[in-house]
Amino acid sequence: MVHLVLSELRHNLRLWLGAFIIISAAALFLTLSAGIISTGLTLRGTGQISAKDFEGIVGFAATPAALTTVTTVVVITSVAQLTVSEQRRSYALWQLAGVLPRRVTGVVMRQLAAISLLAATAGVLAGWPLVSPLFDWLGARVPSLAGLDSSLSPAAAAIVVAFSVLLTLSAGLRPARTAGRTPPIVALRSPETLRGVVSTMRWIWCALLVFAGVGLSMGIQSIPLPGIGSNGFLIPFLFGCAVACAGPAVVPLVLKSWTAAFPPALSSVWFLARNASRHRVGQSASTVVPLSLGLILVCSFMSVFTMFQHALSLTSGTPGPPVDTAGNLLIYGAPLVLATLAAAVTVFMSGRARERENALVLAAGGTTSTIVITAMLEAVIYTATAAILSLLVLIPTLATVWAAMNSMVPGTQFMVSWTPWAAVAGAGLLALLLSTVIPTLYSMRSSIQAALSG
Known part of the structure; x- marks a missing residue:
């Protein structure tokens, strides 16, 4: 043993x-x-x-x-x-x-x-x-x-x-x-099955998180403005965790929906990348869920803070206190780094299966450039899916927080902090590109026979 x-x-x-x-x-x-x-x-x-x-x-x-x-x-x-x-x-x-x-x-x-x-x-x-x-x-x-x-x-x-x-x-x-x-x-x-399977315990946790998110969304409508500013970001985060629990079922659905807008006949590399990301349900969910959670975390905090600043300026005529960059980096940096790292590592972990697929492409007459571009497109697909999934959570939940602020301070603007969201998405894309392209280039040193027999 x-x-x-x-x-x-x-x-x-x-x-x-x-x-x-x-x-x-x-x-x-x-x-x-x-x-x-x-x-x-x-x-x-x-x-x-x-x-x-x-x-x-x-x-x-x-x-x-x-x-x-x-x-x-x-x-x-x-x-x-x-x-x-x-x-x-x-x-x-x-x-x-x-x-x-x-x-x-x-x-x-x-x-x-x-x-x-x-x-x-x-x-x-x-x-x-x-x-x-x-x-x-x-x-x-x-x-x-x-x-x-x-x-x-x-x-x-x-x-x-x-x-x-x-x-x-x-x-x-x-x-x-x-x-x-x-x-x-x-x-x-x-x-691997083409349909994600979610365990009963995951569905239970998903339901509990949704219940907590709905309860906080209702309760936040009647608390003072400082309470909304300090707790509002938890609403998107709770719903994001609920989506994470149902990730094996939700991620393939979102991925399949948006990639269907681009026909497989668009190019051979797109066909290979789309099919690979759709087929590996387990890896797709494991890659997309952490990155989407990181996007939700950073965007929800900055967006709620920005709307809170605007509400304070309307009530007092002066802007609120500036953002504590160092403190927030310590508070939110750990989960953000962990989420981005997990997204990249899960792609790296599936490299053995990708090596076999690359060997088959070479055996069928494909080129090294075809394989590299396919790997890059696969990273783009995962990043885009995480971005779409995060927006599906962020927009309605941030609207709920804005409605609570606007009821306290009429005229508060609805704002979404796109810059930090785009920065995290870009960092995630870079990490995924590195974790797909570098192992792909390294695997090109092996022969087709060795890759298929490994």
Whole structure:
């Protein structure tokens, strides 16, 4: 059993490396929030700070911790499921070699446990030295915290590791069971269904998030203007997380709808890119969902802030306080980086399947330029789908926030901050281009026979 686990880890190194990067990055960002909260608890317990300072520390860490946790749940769930689904062929061969279905499931869960434990530990160790500079930055803004020592307690570090491991295992349990129960002939003949499947638990979470979003949308209509300005961005984010839960069903529908506007006869590279992105349902959802969530997060915050500024200028005649760039970067930067990184890594993880497709194109008389342009168009398709999906969430939810502000301050303009939205979309496109084109160029060094037999 141990030999089987280790041999598969080596054979599918690309998949496990991608999973390692995402889990360790998520653990690193969670460690920063855990370190700040742990420091606050330690300082409060020793009487070095007041209750007010402790509340401020928790308040500073609570928002990025919550946003990073939600983003972590989305990206690790997607990556864990993609990691298992991309190895369905290997699991089918195991069964043909005589490995029992329950043993297949056991091996898959051991693989996920091993990689998640190593990655989470690496993420905590990488984030541990960053806690002190982050707390020093906070102390520079709050004089009563200046000069105090920061610390990440072993208990907080253990919680981050345990959370990352348990989340990975829970996300991979269903596909691991499916891998063991799927007949080998089905797995070898049909690598992936053309219709996304959403588990019952995902639908439950989707319903709960929609319920929370609707409740906040109704409640925000009757709260003061400062409350709308500080909580309004949560409405798009809640609905964005709901869409993320239903991603395997929603993403293929959106992708198929907008790409249908461009006929496959437009060009051969468009035909190849469109079919590839449509066919790989698991990878499409795993790539599009994190990027769309990042677009929703940054655009909702900046748009709500801009409308809030305008409402304040109407009531007082002077503009409100300027945006705290450094503070907001620390609060929203972690989930944004994690979402963009996850989108790129999921494309990188599917490189083995893409290598086989490229070899078939070359065998059929295609050229290297055809393959490279196809990879670039595939990245464009994923980015465009994420952009469309984000707009489907942003426009109606931002309109809800604007209606609440306009009822408090008539004349408030409806604004959408397109510049940060476009910047994140551009960064996502660049990351996807790099994660598709570079592995594609590298794979061109192998022969057609080697690619098809790998």
